[in-house]
Amino acid sequence: MLEAAGISAAYGPVKALAEVSLTVAEGDVMAVLGANGAGKTTLLRTLLGLLPAQAGRIRFRGEDITRLKPAERVRRGLVMVPEGRRVLTSLTVEENLLMGAYPRRDTPGPAELDAIYGRFPNLAQRRHMKAVVLSGGEQQMLAIGRAMMARPKLIMLDEPSLGLSPRLTAEVFALIASLNAEGIAILLVEQNAMLALEASRHALVLELGRTAFDGASPALLQDDRVRRAYLGGSAPEDTPHHTPPEGVPP
Amino acid sequence: MSGYTAAILTLLAINIIAAYAAWLPLAAGQVNLGTAGFMAIGAYSSAVLSNEFDWSLPMAIAAGAVCAGGLAMAIGGPVLRTRGLYLALATLAFNEVVRGILINLDVVGGAAGYPVIGHLGLAPIAACAAGVFLLALWLGASRLGMNLHAIEQDETVTALFGVHVPFTQLAAFTIGGVLAGLAGGLYGHHFSFIEGQHFSVLLSVTIVLSVVLGGTQTVWGPAIGAAFFTLLPEIFRGAAAWRYVLFAAAVILVMAIRPQGLLTRADLMRLRRVVRLA
Amino acid sequence: MSAPLLDIRGLRKSFGGLDVVRGLDLQVGQGERVALIGPNGAGKTTVFNLINGYYAPDAGEIRLGGVDLVPIAPRRRIRHGLARSFQNIRLIGHLTVLENVLLGAHVHAGGPLAMLLPLGLGRGRRLREEARARLAEAGLADHAGSLAAGLAYGLRKRVEVVRALMARPRLLLLDEPCAGLNTQERGALLAELHRVAEGGVTLLVVEHDMHFVGGLCGRAAVLNFGEKIAEGTPAEIAREPAVIEAYLGHAPERYAHA
């Protein structure tokens, strides 16, 4: 469904992504793991077209979308739920949902909104309030509801559990699972690696903007490579082959 | 030298001084749209001193510059608390208030204008412009100049390195006021007549425009911008009525192609390298 | 340990009801190299901004060499021996490398009148020599005259360190010095920081690269949700279950019970 081959990206002079490839199959849930600064968010931004890919190709449902604008990609069903939700706080809850349908050529009907409200009763109660009054968990629900209004084929979620309590995190992950059950593919960037591996079928581990691992999630659960990506592997004193750089006394 | 050439060069000299008046705060990221107001203060106070109190021209013009600087320092405190476009609007409002007061001040002729008795020719004015340019070169090479650029780019970080940002900005604003007052005093004593209408926001805006066009990163930028603004309409003089149209089109074009101004610091360094090689 | 150079006690900060730092205690001894680590959103940069004065704490004490920093204006803290580098490089782009480094020496440049002197005159002359020397030590002498904006990313990170050193700090705060650097550049930076530390500067580092932390710091404090959950040598930390959980999340079986 989504196929990225050898994409590189940079913020000005800073190379953030180097020749990363990934494939998300129809109905798949894929997790992207890695330490801070490994390039996870950059990967999502590049896939959506917020950041131009300097090299490589991106194909979505058989079509080359490498040069398309973000709006065109959203229209084709590639949608993002950004880190920190980024709901539009000066708009009402309902207006935020309608913004999700912005690139669509047709106008969303009341039935569609009702379907979202049916899923998120909290949002229904506040449909005409400014989104600034929502709690963190409600904002996350709104951000996901907003993404659903775009009629997505694939949703990319960036750190959906960030700042949420364990109970709300569990709710969000249950929601992700149910979206997937409806046939929407998921690309998930998540700090909580164990949770993400549990929730996904495939995983990609990034290290310094490069692919460190690409494979089935269950295999990674037991693998030391995740631990190393986050915690720098075994501590230096355990690794005699780790040589300090020149000029450094032992 | 023909009278025409002398007139253009005098205007150029005055515009260069005014450009440096606007450049100092601008280098620190502050858009001062009140430069013409400070020029008016300098022009009127020096004219009153030389007309009514028979001060010598150098003394009167210097005193006018000090008056403008003093006023800049006094209003700088409250006005500089505003930032960005708010500061631009506050100084714009200041300019209009000054102009409005002068037009209604009958002691200096009100809206009818105020004749100035003493006269200055090209030579002393050009000398002043040269002096201001040297001063700008000096300040540009000083720690103050460096701190101004640093504040313009990153106020927070500059402050964390111990720079007193408000004080530095006030210093730039005040020196700018002095220079504007000087330009105003010279203007009045060259053209022998001043009127409030002349020192409008549009003049302030044109001065800032010239500096931005020349580029704020280097000391040369304001002079280049002032030259562009003074000489380009003259070059188009053959086109008579069209000259300001062509001039405006040139401004738009330059800003579209080079938003950082005609001369940047990087250009200057490249230029130096070429000169050294040659 | 005698009286620590940096002594943080009961530090608290919340933004809009969200507690970002909750009762942090942290001591850094003279000459120590300490890492402050923790997952995303743990409050590490906030701690730096509190030490720095960019934010005012809701409660708690921050003492540097016995002096309480909290009532001191951010601008003045550098005079007490505190300098820092930034997560996203914050050099002044259209100044040269040398000028950027000289900006770091502002507190040693003298009073308002000295501001009016050209950079190479008077006291400025010695500062300029010092700046050149420090750049040379860091292997950056060739770049002294280049504009900071035109420099490669890795070099700019190192210029930031030299700039902070020009303030002659006792405590140097480094916020993610490794972010965006490749392995080779990390090595160069690590060597540079070892040299700095041997010169007697105390280091407090926020960093995600655990190799780097292991290579530089003798001690690490781990922050999670604004609280210190572990402290020890980097090796001890990496084995600590609470740390592993903070970084990697709940083990699946525990998630199933939640």
Next chain:
Amino acid sequence: MIAQQLVNGLMLGGIYVLVAVSFTLFFGCLNFLNFSVPALFMLGGFLTWAGVAAGLSWPLAVLLALTVAALASLLVERLTWRLQRGGPPLIPLVSSLGFLILFENLVLVRWGSDARAIPSPFGDANWRIGDVVIGLPQLFGLILSISLVFGLQALLKRTKLGRGIRSLAENAETATMLGVEVDRVAPRLFLLAGLFCALAGVLFSLSYQLVSPYMGDQVALKGLSAMVLGGMGNIWGAVIGGLVIGLVEIFAVGALSADHVNVVVFGILLLSLIIKPTGLFGDPALGQQKL
């Protein structure tokens, strides 16, 4: 007397309202202090005269003036904001000033710098309520201004374009992520805001029956003051600010003299910027954050 001044002030304020709303749309949505607004105002007013003078019927002349002003506004978008967005806000400001000089001088080249009298299509239609005289063209202008602002409000609230504009105003990156194309929305905003101030120019020429190439300068400065007073980026703030500035101006003329108007109006602007830069209804985050 006071009643008459109140009426006159509100009528004049109606013109400022449209100019202030135009400024506030540019500033609030695009963080752009657009100094071509005075020129667009002038184009609306002056070209209406030019059309009538050339023998066109009134409605046709107004339509022509508005069309030219709208196209001019689109040109400004192409050559200033589109090229320079993301950089320092000063740069498009400078470019837009270039357009102010350009348009004023183009008109100057064709028609000269003289002020021209323009006959009112309504003759001297007045309403008298006791001692108070209400000029019908002015009253029409005021009502039209306020209804246009209501229309704008509805557009921003109820239409897809309006939601796009508002998301852009809040956060351009989030808007882009949701599929709002800045390069499509911005020209529409320029069109809208440009039409607002051009229409103000038309109303001004009909009400006060005088046009000149420089007619926009002073009015725009007042409109700018009105925007600041009401709070930058706030549409209803601009309305209140515009009416207040209109009243202040008329009362200043009455109490002092016509020459003192600028001292009073800009004195108020200066004070309000120093005391409360966010204006009466401004969002404190706006402007502070973006700059």
